[in-house]
Amino acid sequence: MHIQKKYLPIIVSLAIALGIFIGGKLSFNDTSDRLFSSNSKKDKINRLIDYIDYEYVDSINTDSIVDVTVNRILDNLDPHSTYIPKTDRERVANNMKGDFVGIGVSFYTYKDSVTVIRTLEGGPSEKAGIKGGDRIVVADGDSIFGPTWSNDDIVAKLKGEKNSKVKLQVYRRGEPKLLDFKVKRSEVPLKSVDASYMLTEDLGYIKVNRFAESTYKEFKKGLDNLQNQGATKLVLDLRDNPGGFLHIAKQIADEFLEDDKLIVFTKNKKGKIENYLATRKGDFENGEIYVLINENSASASEIIAGALQDNDKGTILGRRSYGKGLVQRDMALGDGSAVRLTVSRYYTPTGRSIQRSYENGNEDYYHEYYKRIDNGELSDASNIEVADSLKFTTPKGKVVYGGGGIIPDVFVPIDKKMENGTISRILASGIMDYFVFEELDKDRTSFKNLSQDEFVKNYVVTNDDLERFTEYLNRRSRYKITFVAYKEEVKLYLKATLAEQLYGSEAHMQVLNTNDVLLKKVKELTTNN
Template structure:
């Protein structure tokens, strides 16, 4: 187009006017959004002021604010949650991987603090406190016969590193009181339960969550097991609800070759962040198996998805939970925090394994229970997959998005005749409490037995199964143990072994008849 320069000033004025007009509209729109946001905040603040100043009754406005925050977050997704100050310290401690205290596991038995275990190499174990001891006083403060809440008891045992507490203990086996001056120290909270050899060449590592120290724990166990001859590896992620995705990524890096995609995330603005494996992996070849079940979630699914999508190993078990959302924790000044979903994550093939949550939080978390009813936990053919969410791995294997990781090898839930409540019950703390009470009646007699003698004794009697049935009937109604007798007896035996002989012996008992482990060993 030919421009008549005589009219150039007019053209420029018109262009500037249009620009200012459009800019005004855009600015008005952004200002409008800003004003709307500010008006909403002002309205909430003003409402709190109205209640504080004018409402007829005295109210705790902090609790109102907390409920308001909970209600707002409930409109988002099931994993965006508010953590009040009273819970935040415990949540942070659990994910940190250690705490400062005296180092005991205890059970409030008949209004008395009974020691279930002095944690190995912890302050109490070093001082000589034993399982079965009753702690009567902490710094002359009476602990028995008062029905003290658990958090109050914890406060007596925890404190600053290097600080001391005087514990007065009654040792039933010796019928005497003993005073112990305990210097509080750092006590590890293990996220790797155990690392052991299943046979001369196959290692097994059980991870219960992904905390700050999980990768370090995993790596030290892996190195130790490789020195013992491990050429194949089983990583057990059953009932692992997740945690820090960075720790899962570090472990995936140990298993995958250089430049293999581990995971990528996408936020609301469409920004994609990809994470690749490096050349540092110490187990990039050799048979690899990942065990999962319906309670395997989040960071665990990132690890399982990275292994499956890169054709690196075999996923064994049942369909995982289906959480594909990434949260970031943001702190408030009062010590509380909000854990807010900030992105979605995708496995290397590009699938999101997040299951739907449109029916609300209650239905979302009960979906795993629904798998009992629809038969999915017993029959692979009952797993519903969405063909529109079909993906292919580099070797052409079909994998699905839209609701968890579907295993390569399906293993139905053990003892299908046992009801759902029984199966979950056997992995709860109630079993440990029962076993403690049984041991407490004749601890010295039990301790005189070797492991082999103990197992022979337990295998020829139903006495403890029957006693457990009676114990439960006093505390929990409607549980039918007889249908799941074999699994109940196995868990009882394992818990006795754990309290008497330690963690490794506990897993030796459980894994011996574990159907997923049997399937892995047979496949190999």
């Protein structure tokens, strides 16, 4: 709802009142009953809202005003304290839970139709016989195509109670009529480990995209499989990983650190310290570990990188990480919404905080990435700004710095061709996904007997493929784009996109990793050791 300027004084008043109430009541030693017990401050804010509801001359949506007010209060705390509206809370919770109940397909809305990119391996749709390229047009008698159906609406229709069944009608190219399927809904994993495979005969690779409830189990399964294949060295890829649960990061770090080694500690506003120590259950304590980070590796990713670096374990490669050293806790607000409030800071084993400054406000904080580009930090380690006052020393005498991210042991500059701005915008737009889908949809039979390994090693994207993509792109763009200097890079992304639609995220990573500068550096280090 649009709030007119004349109502801004109401919002400001509510912000002040709510700020007084929240600031005065957030004592984590109190029980929830005492925290929200009746008092004059709470009575005042409730009475004000009641006056607006029942006496104010115009009709006002007080729920909307309160939402805006809560957001404004949190904006003035720190960049990572956030409000989660009731409408978003289930989606946020599912994302961090690691699974949901559904039919097990990867899809997108293509020309107003629910189009299956691929079925998830072992999932209910695969078992029922649904295939990549199918269009789901009817679910339980309701047509689910057309511009009025949003992705959220479609997901809500296809989700349901575990073991419940949904009747689907599917259009499949080449079939004279719609196909009928009855699919039993089951738990569908939201994978947080994108890939786990061997790079060489003794070097394994695991890519983690976030730290959800299921991440440690996924990681441990992958690690066990790699060790069974002979891995004595491991690459843990945490690039672009925004973080997640602290205790999951602790469990993963524990796999690499000896008993009783300090992994991380937290400190709240009252100075209470909580230490997280390694246990006896680590299975890779004697292996070589290489951790890959970049400017988008944050929070739990930085906990692992910092724990290993400060304990003189393994090698951290890449570029300076994001710099988030604040710990949040979700707190229900009683109406289905919640606040994710910063309750403590975390510190690496040497005692450094890697939280970067947010003194100049949230907008400045979130635009630091562009400052790193402008000052040349992504290309040259000598441009990383450090403060001597934040210098720390590891047990073996290595100098490390706090105050704004983990600085890697081995700096590897950004690959300006693979991470070119134009290519990045094309990938973010999704147009390459559409092009690859349309090309694949012309004839899927040519890939029917091609294994993932054979595809990664032998499939070639031709210059003709690149030309067709360029024409496809330019028909849908105001600008005429040519890839004179980036032909091989774009062809690699086309192959990776095709690999993902055919085989999944691991194949996608395998293709991209064939030309990855950090992995080339790791292989160079392992060869020289």
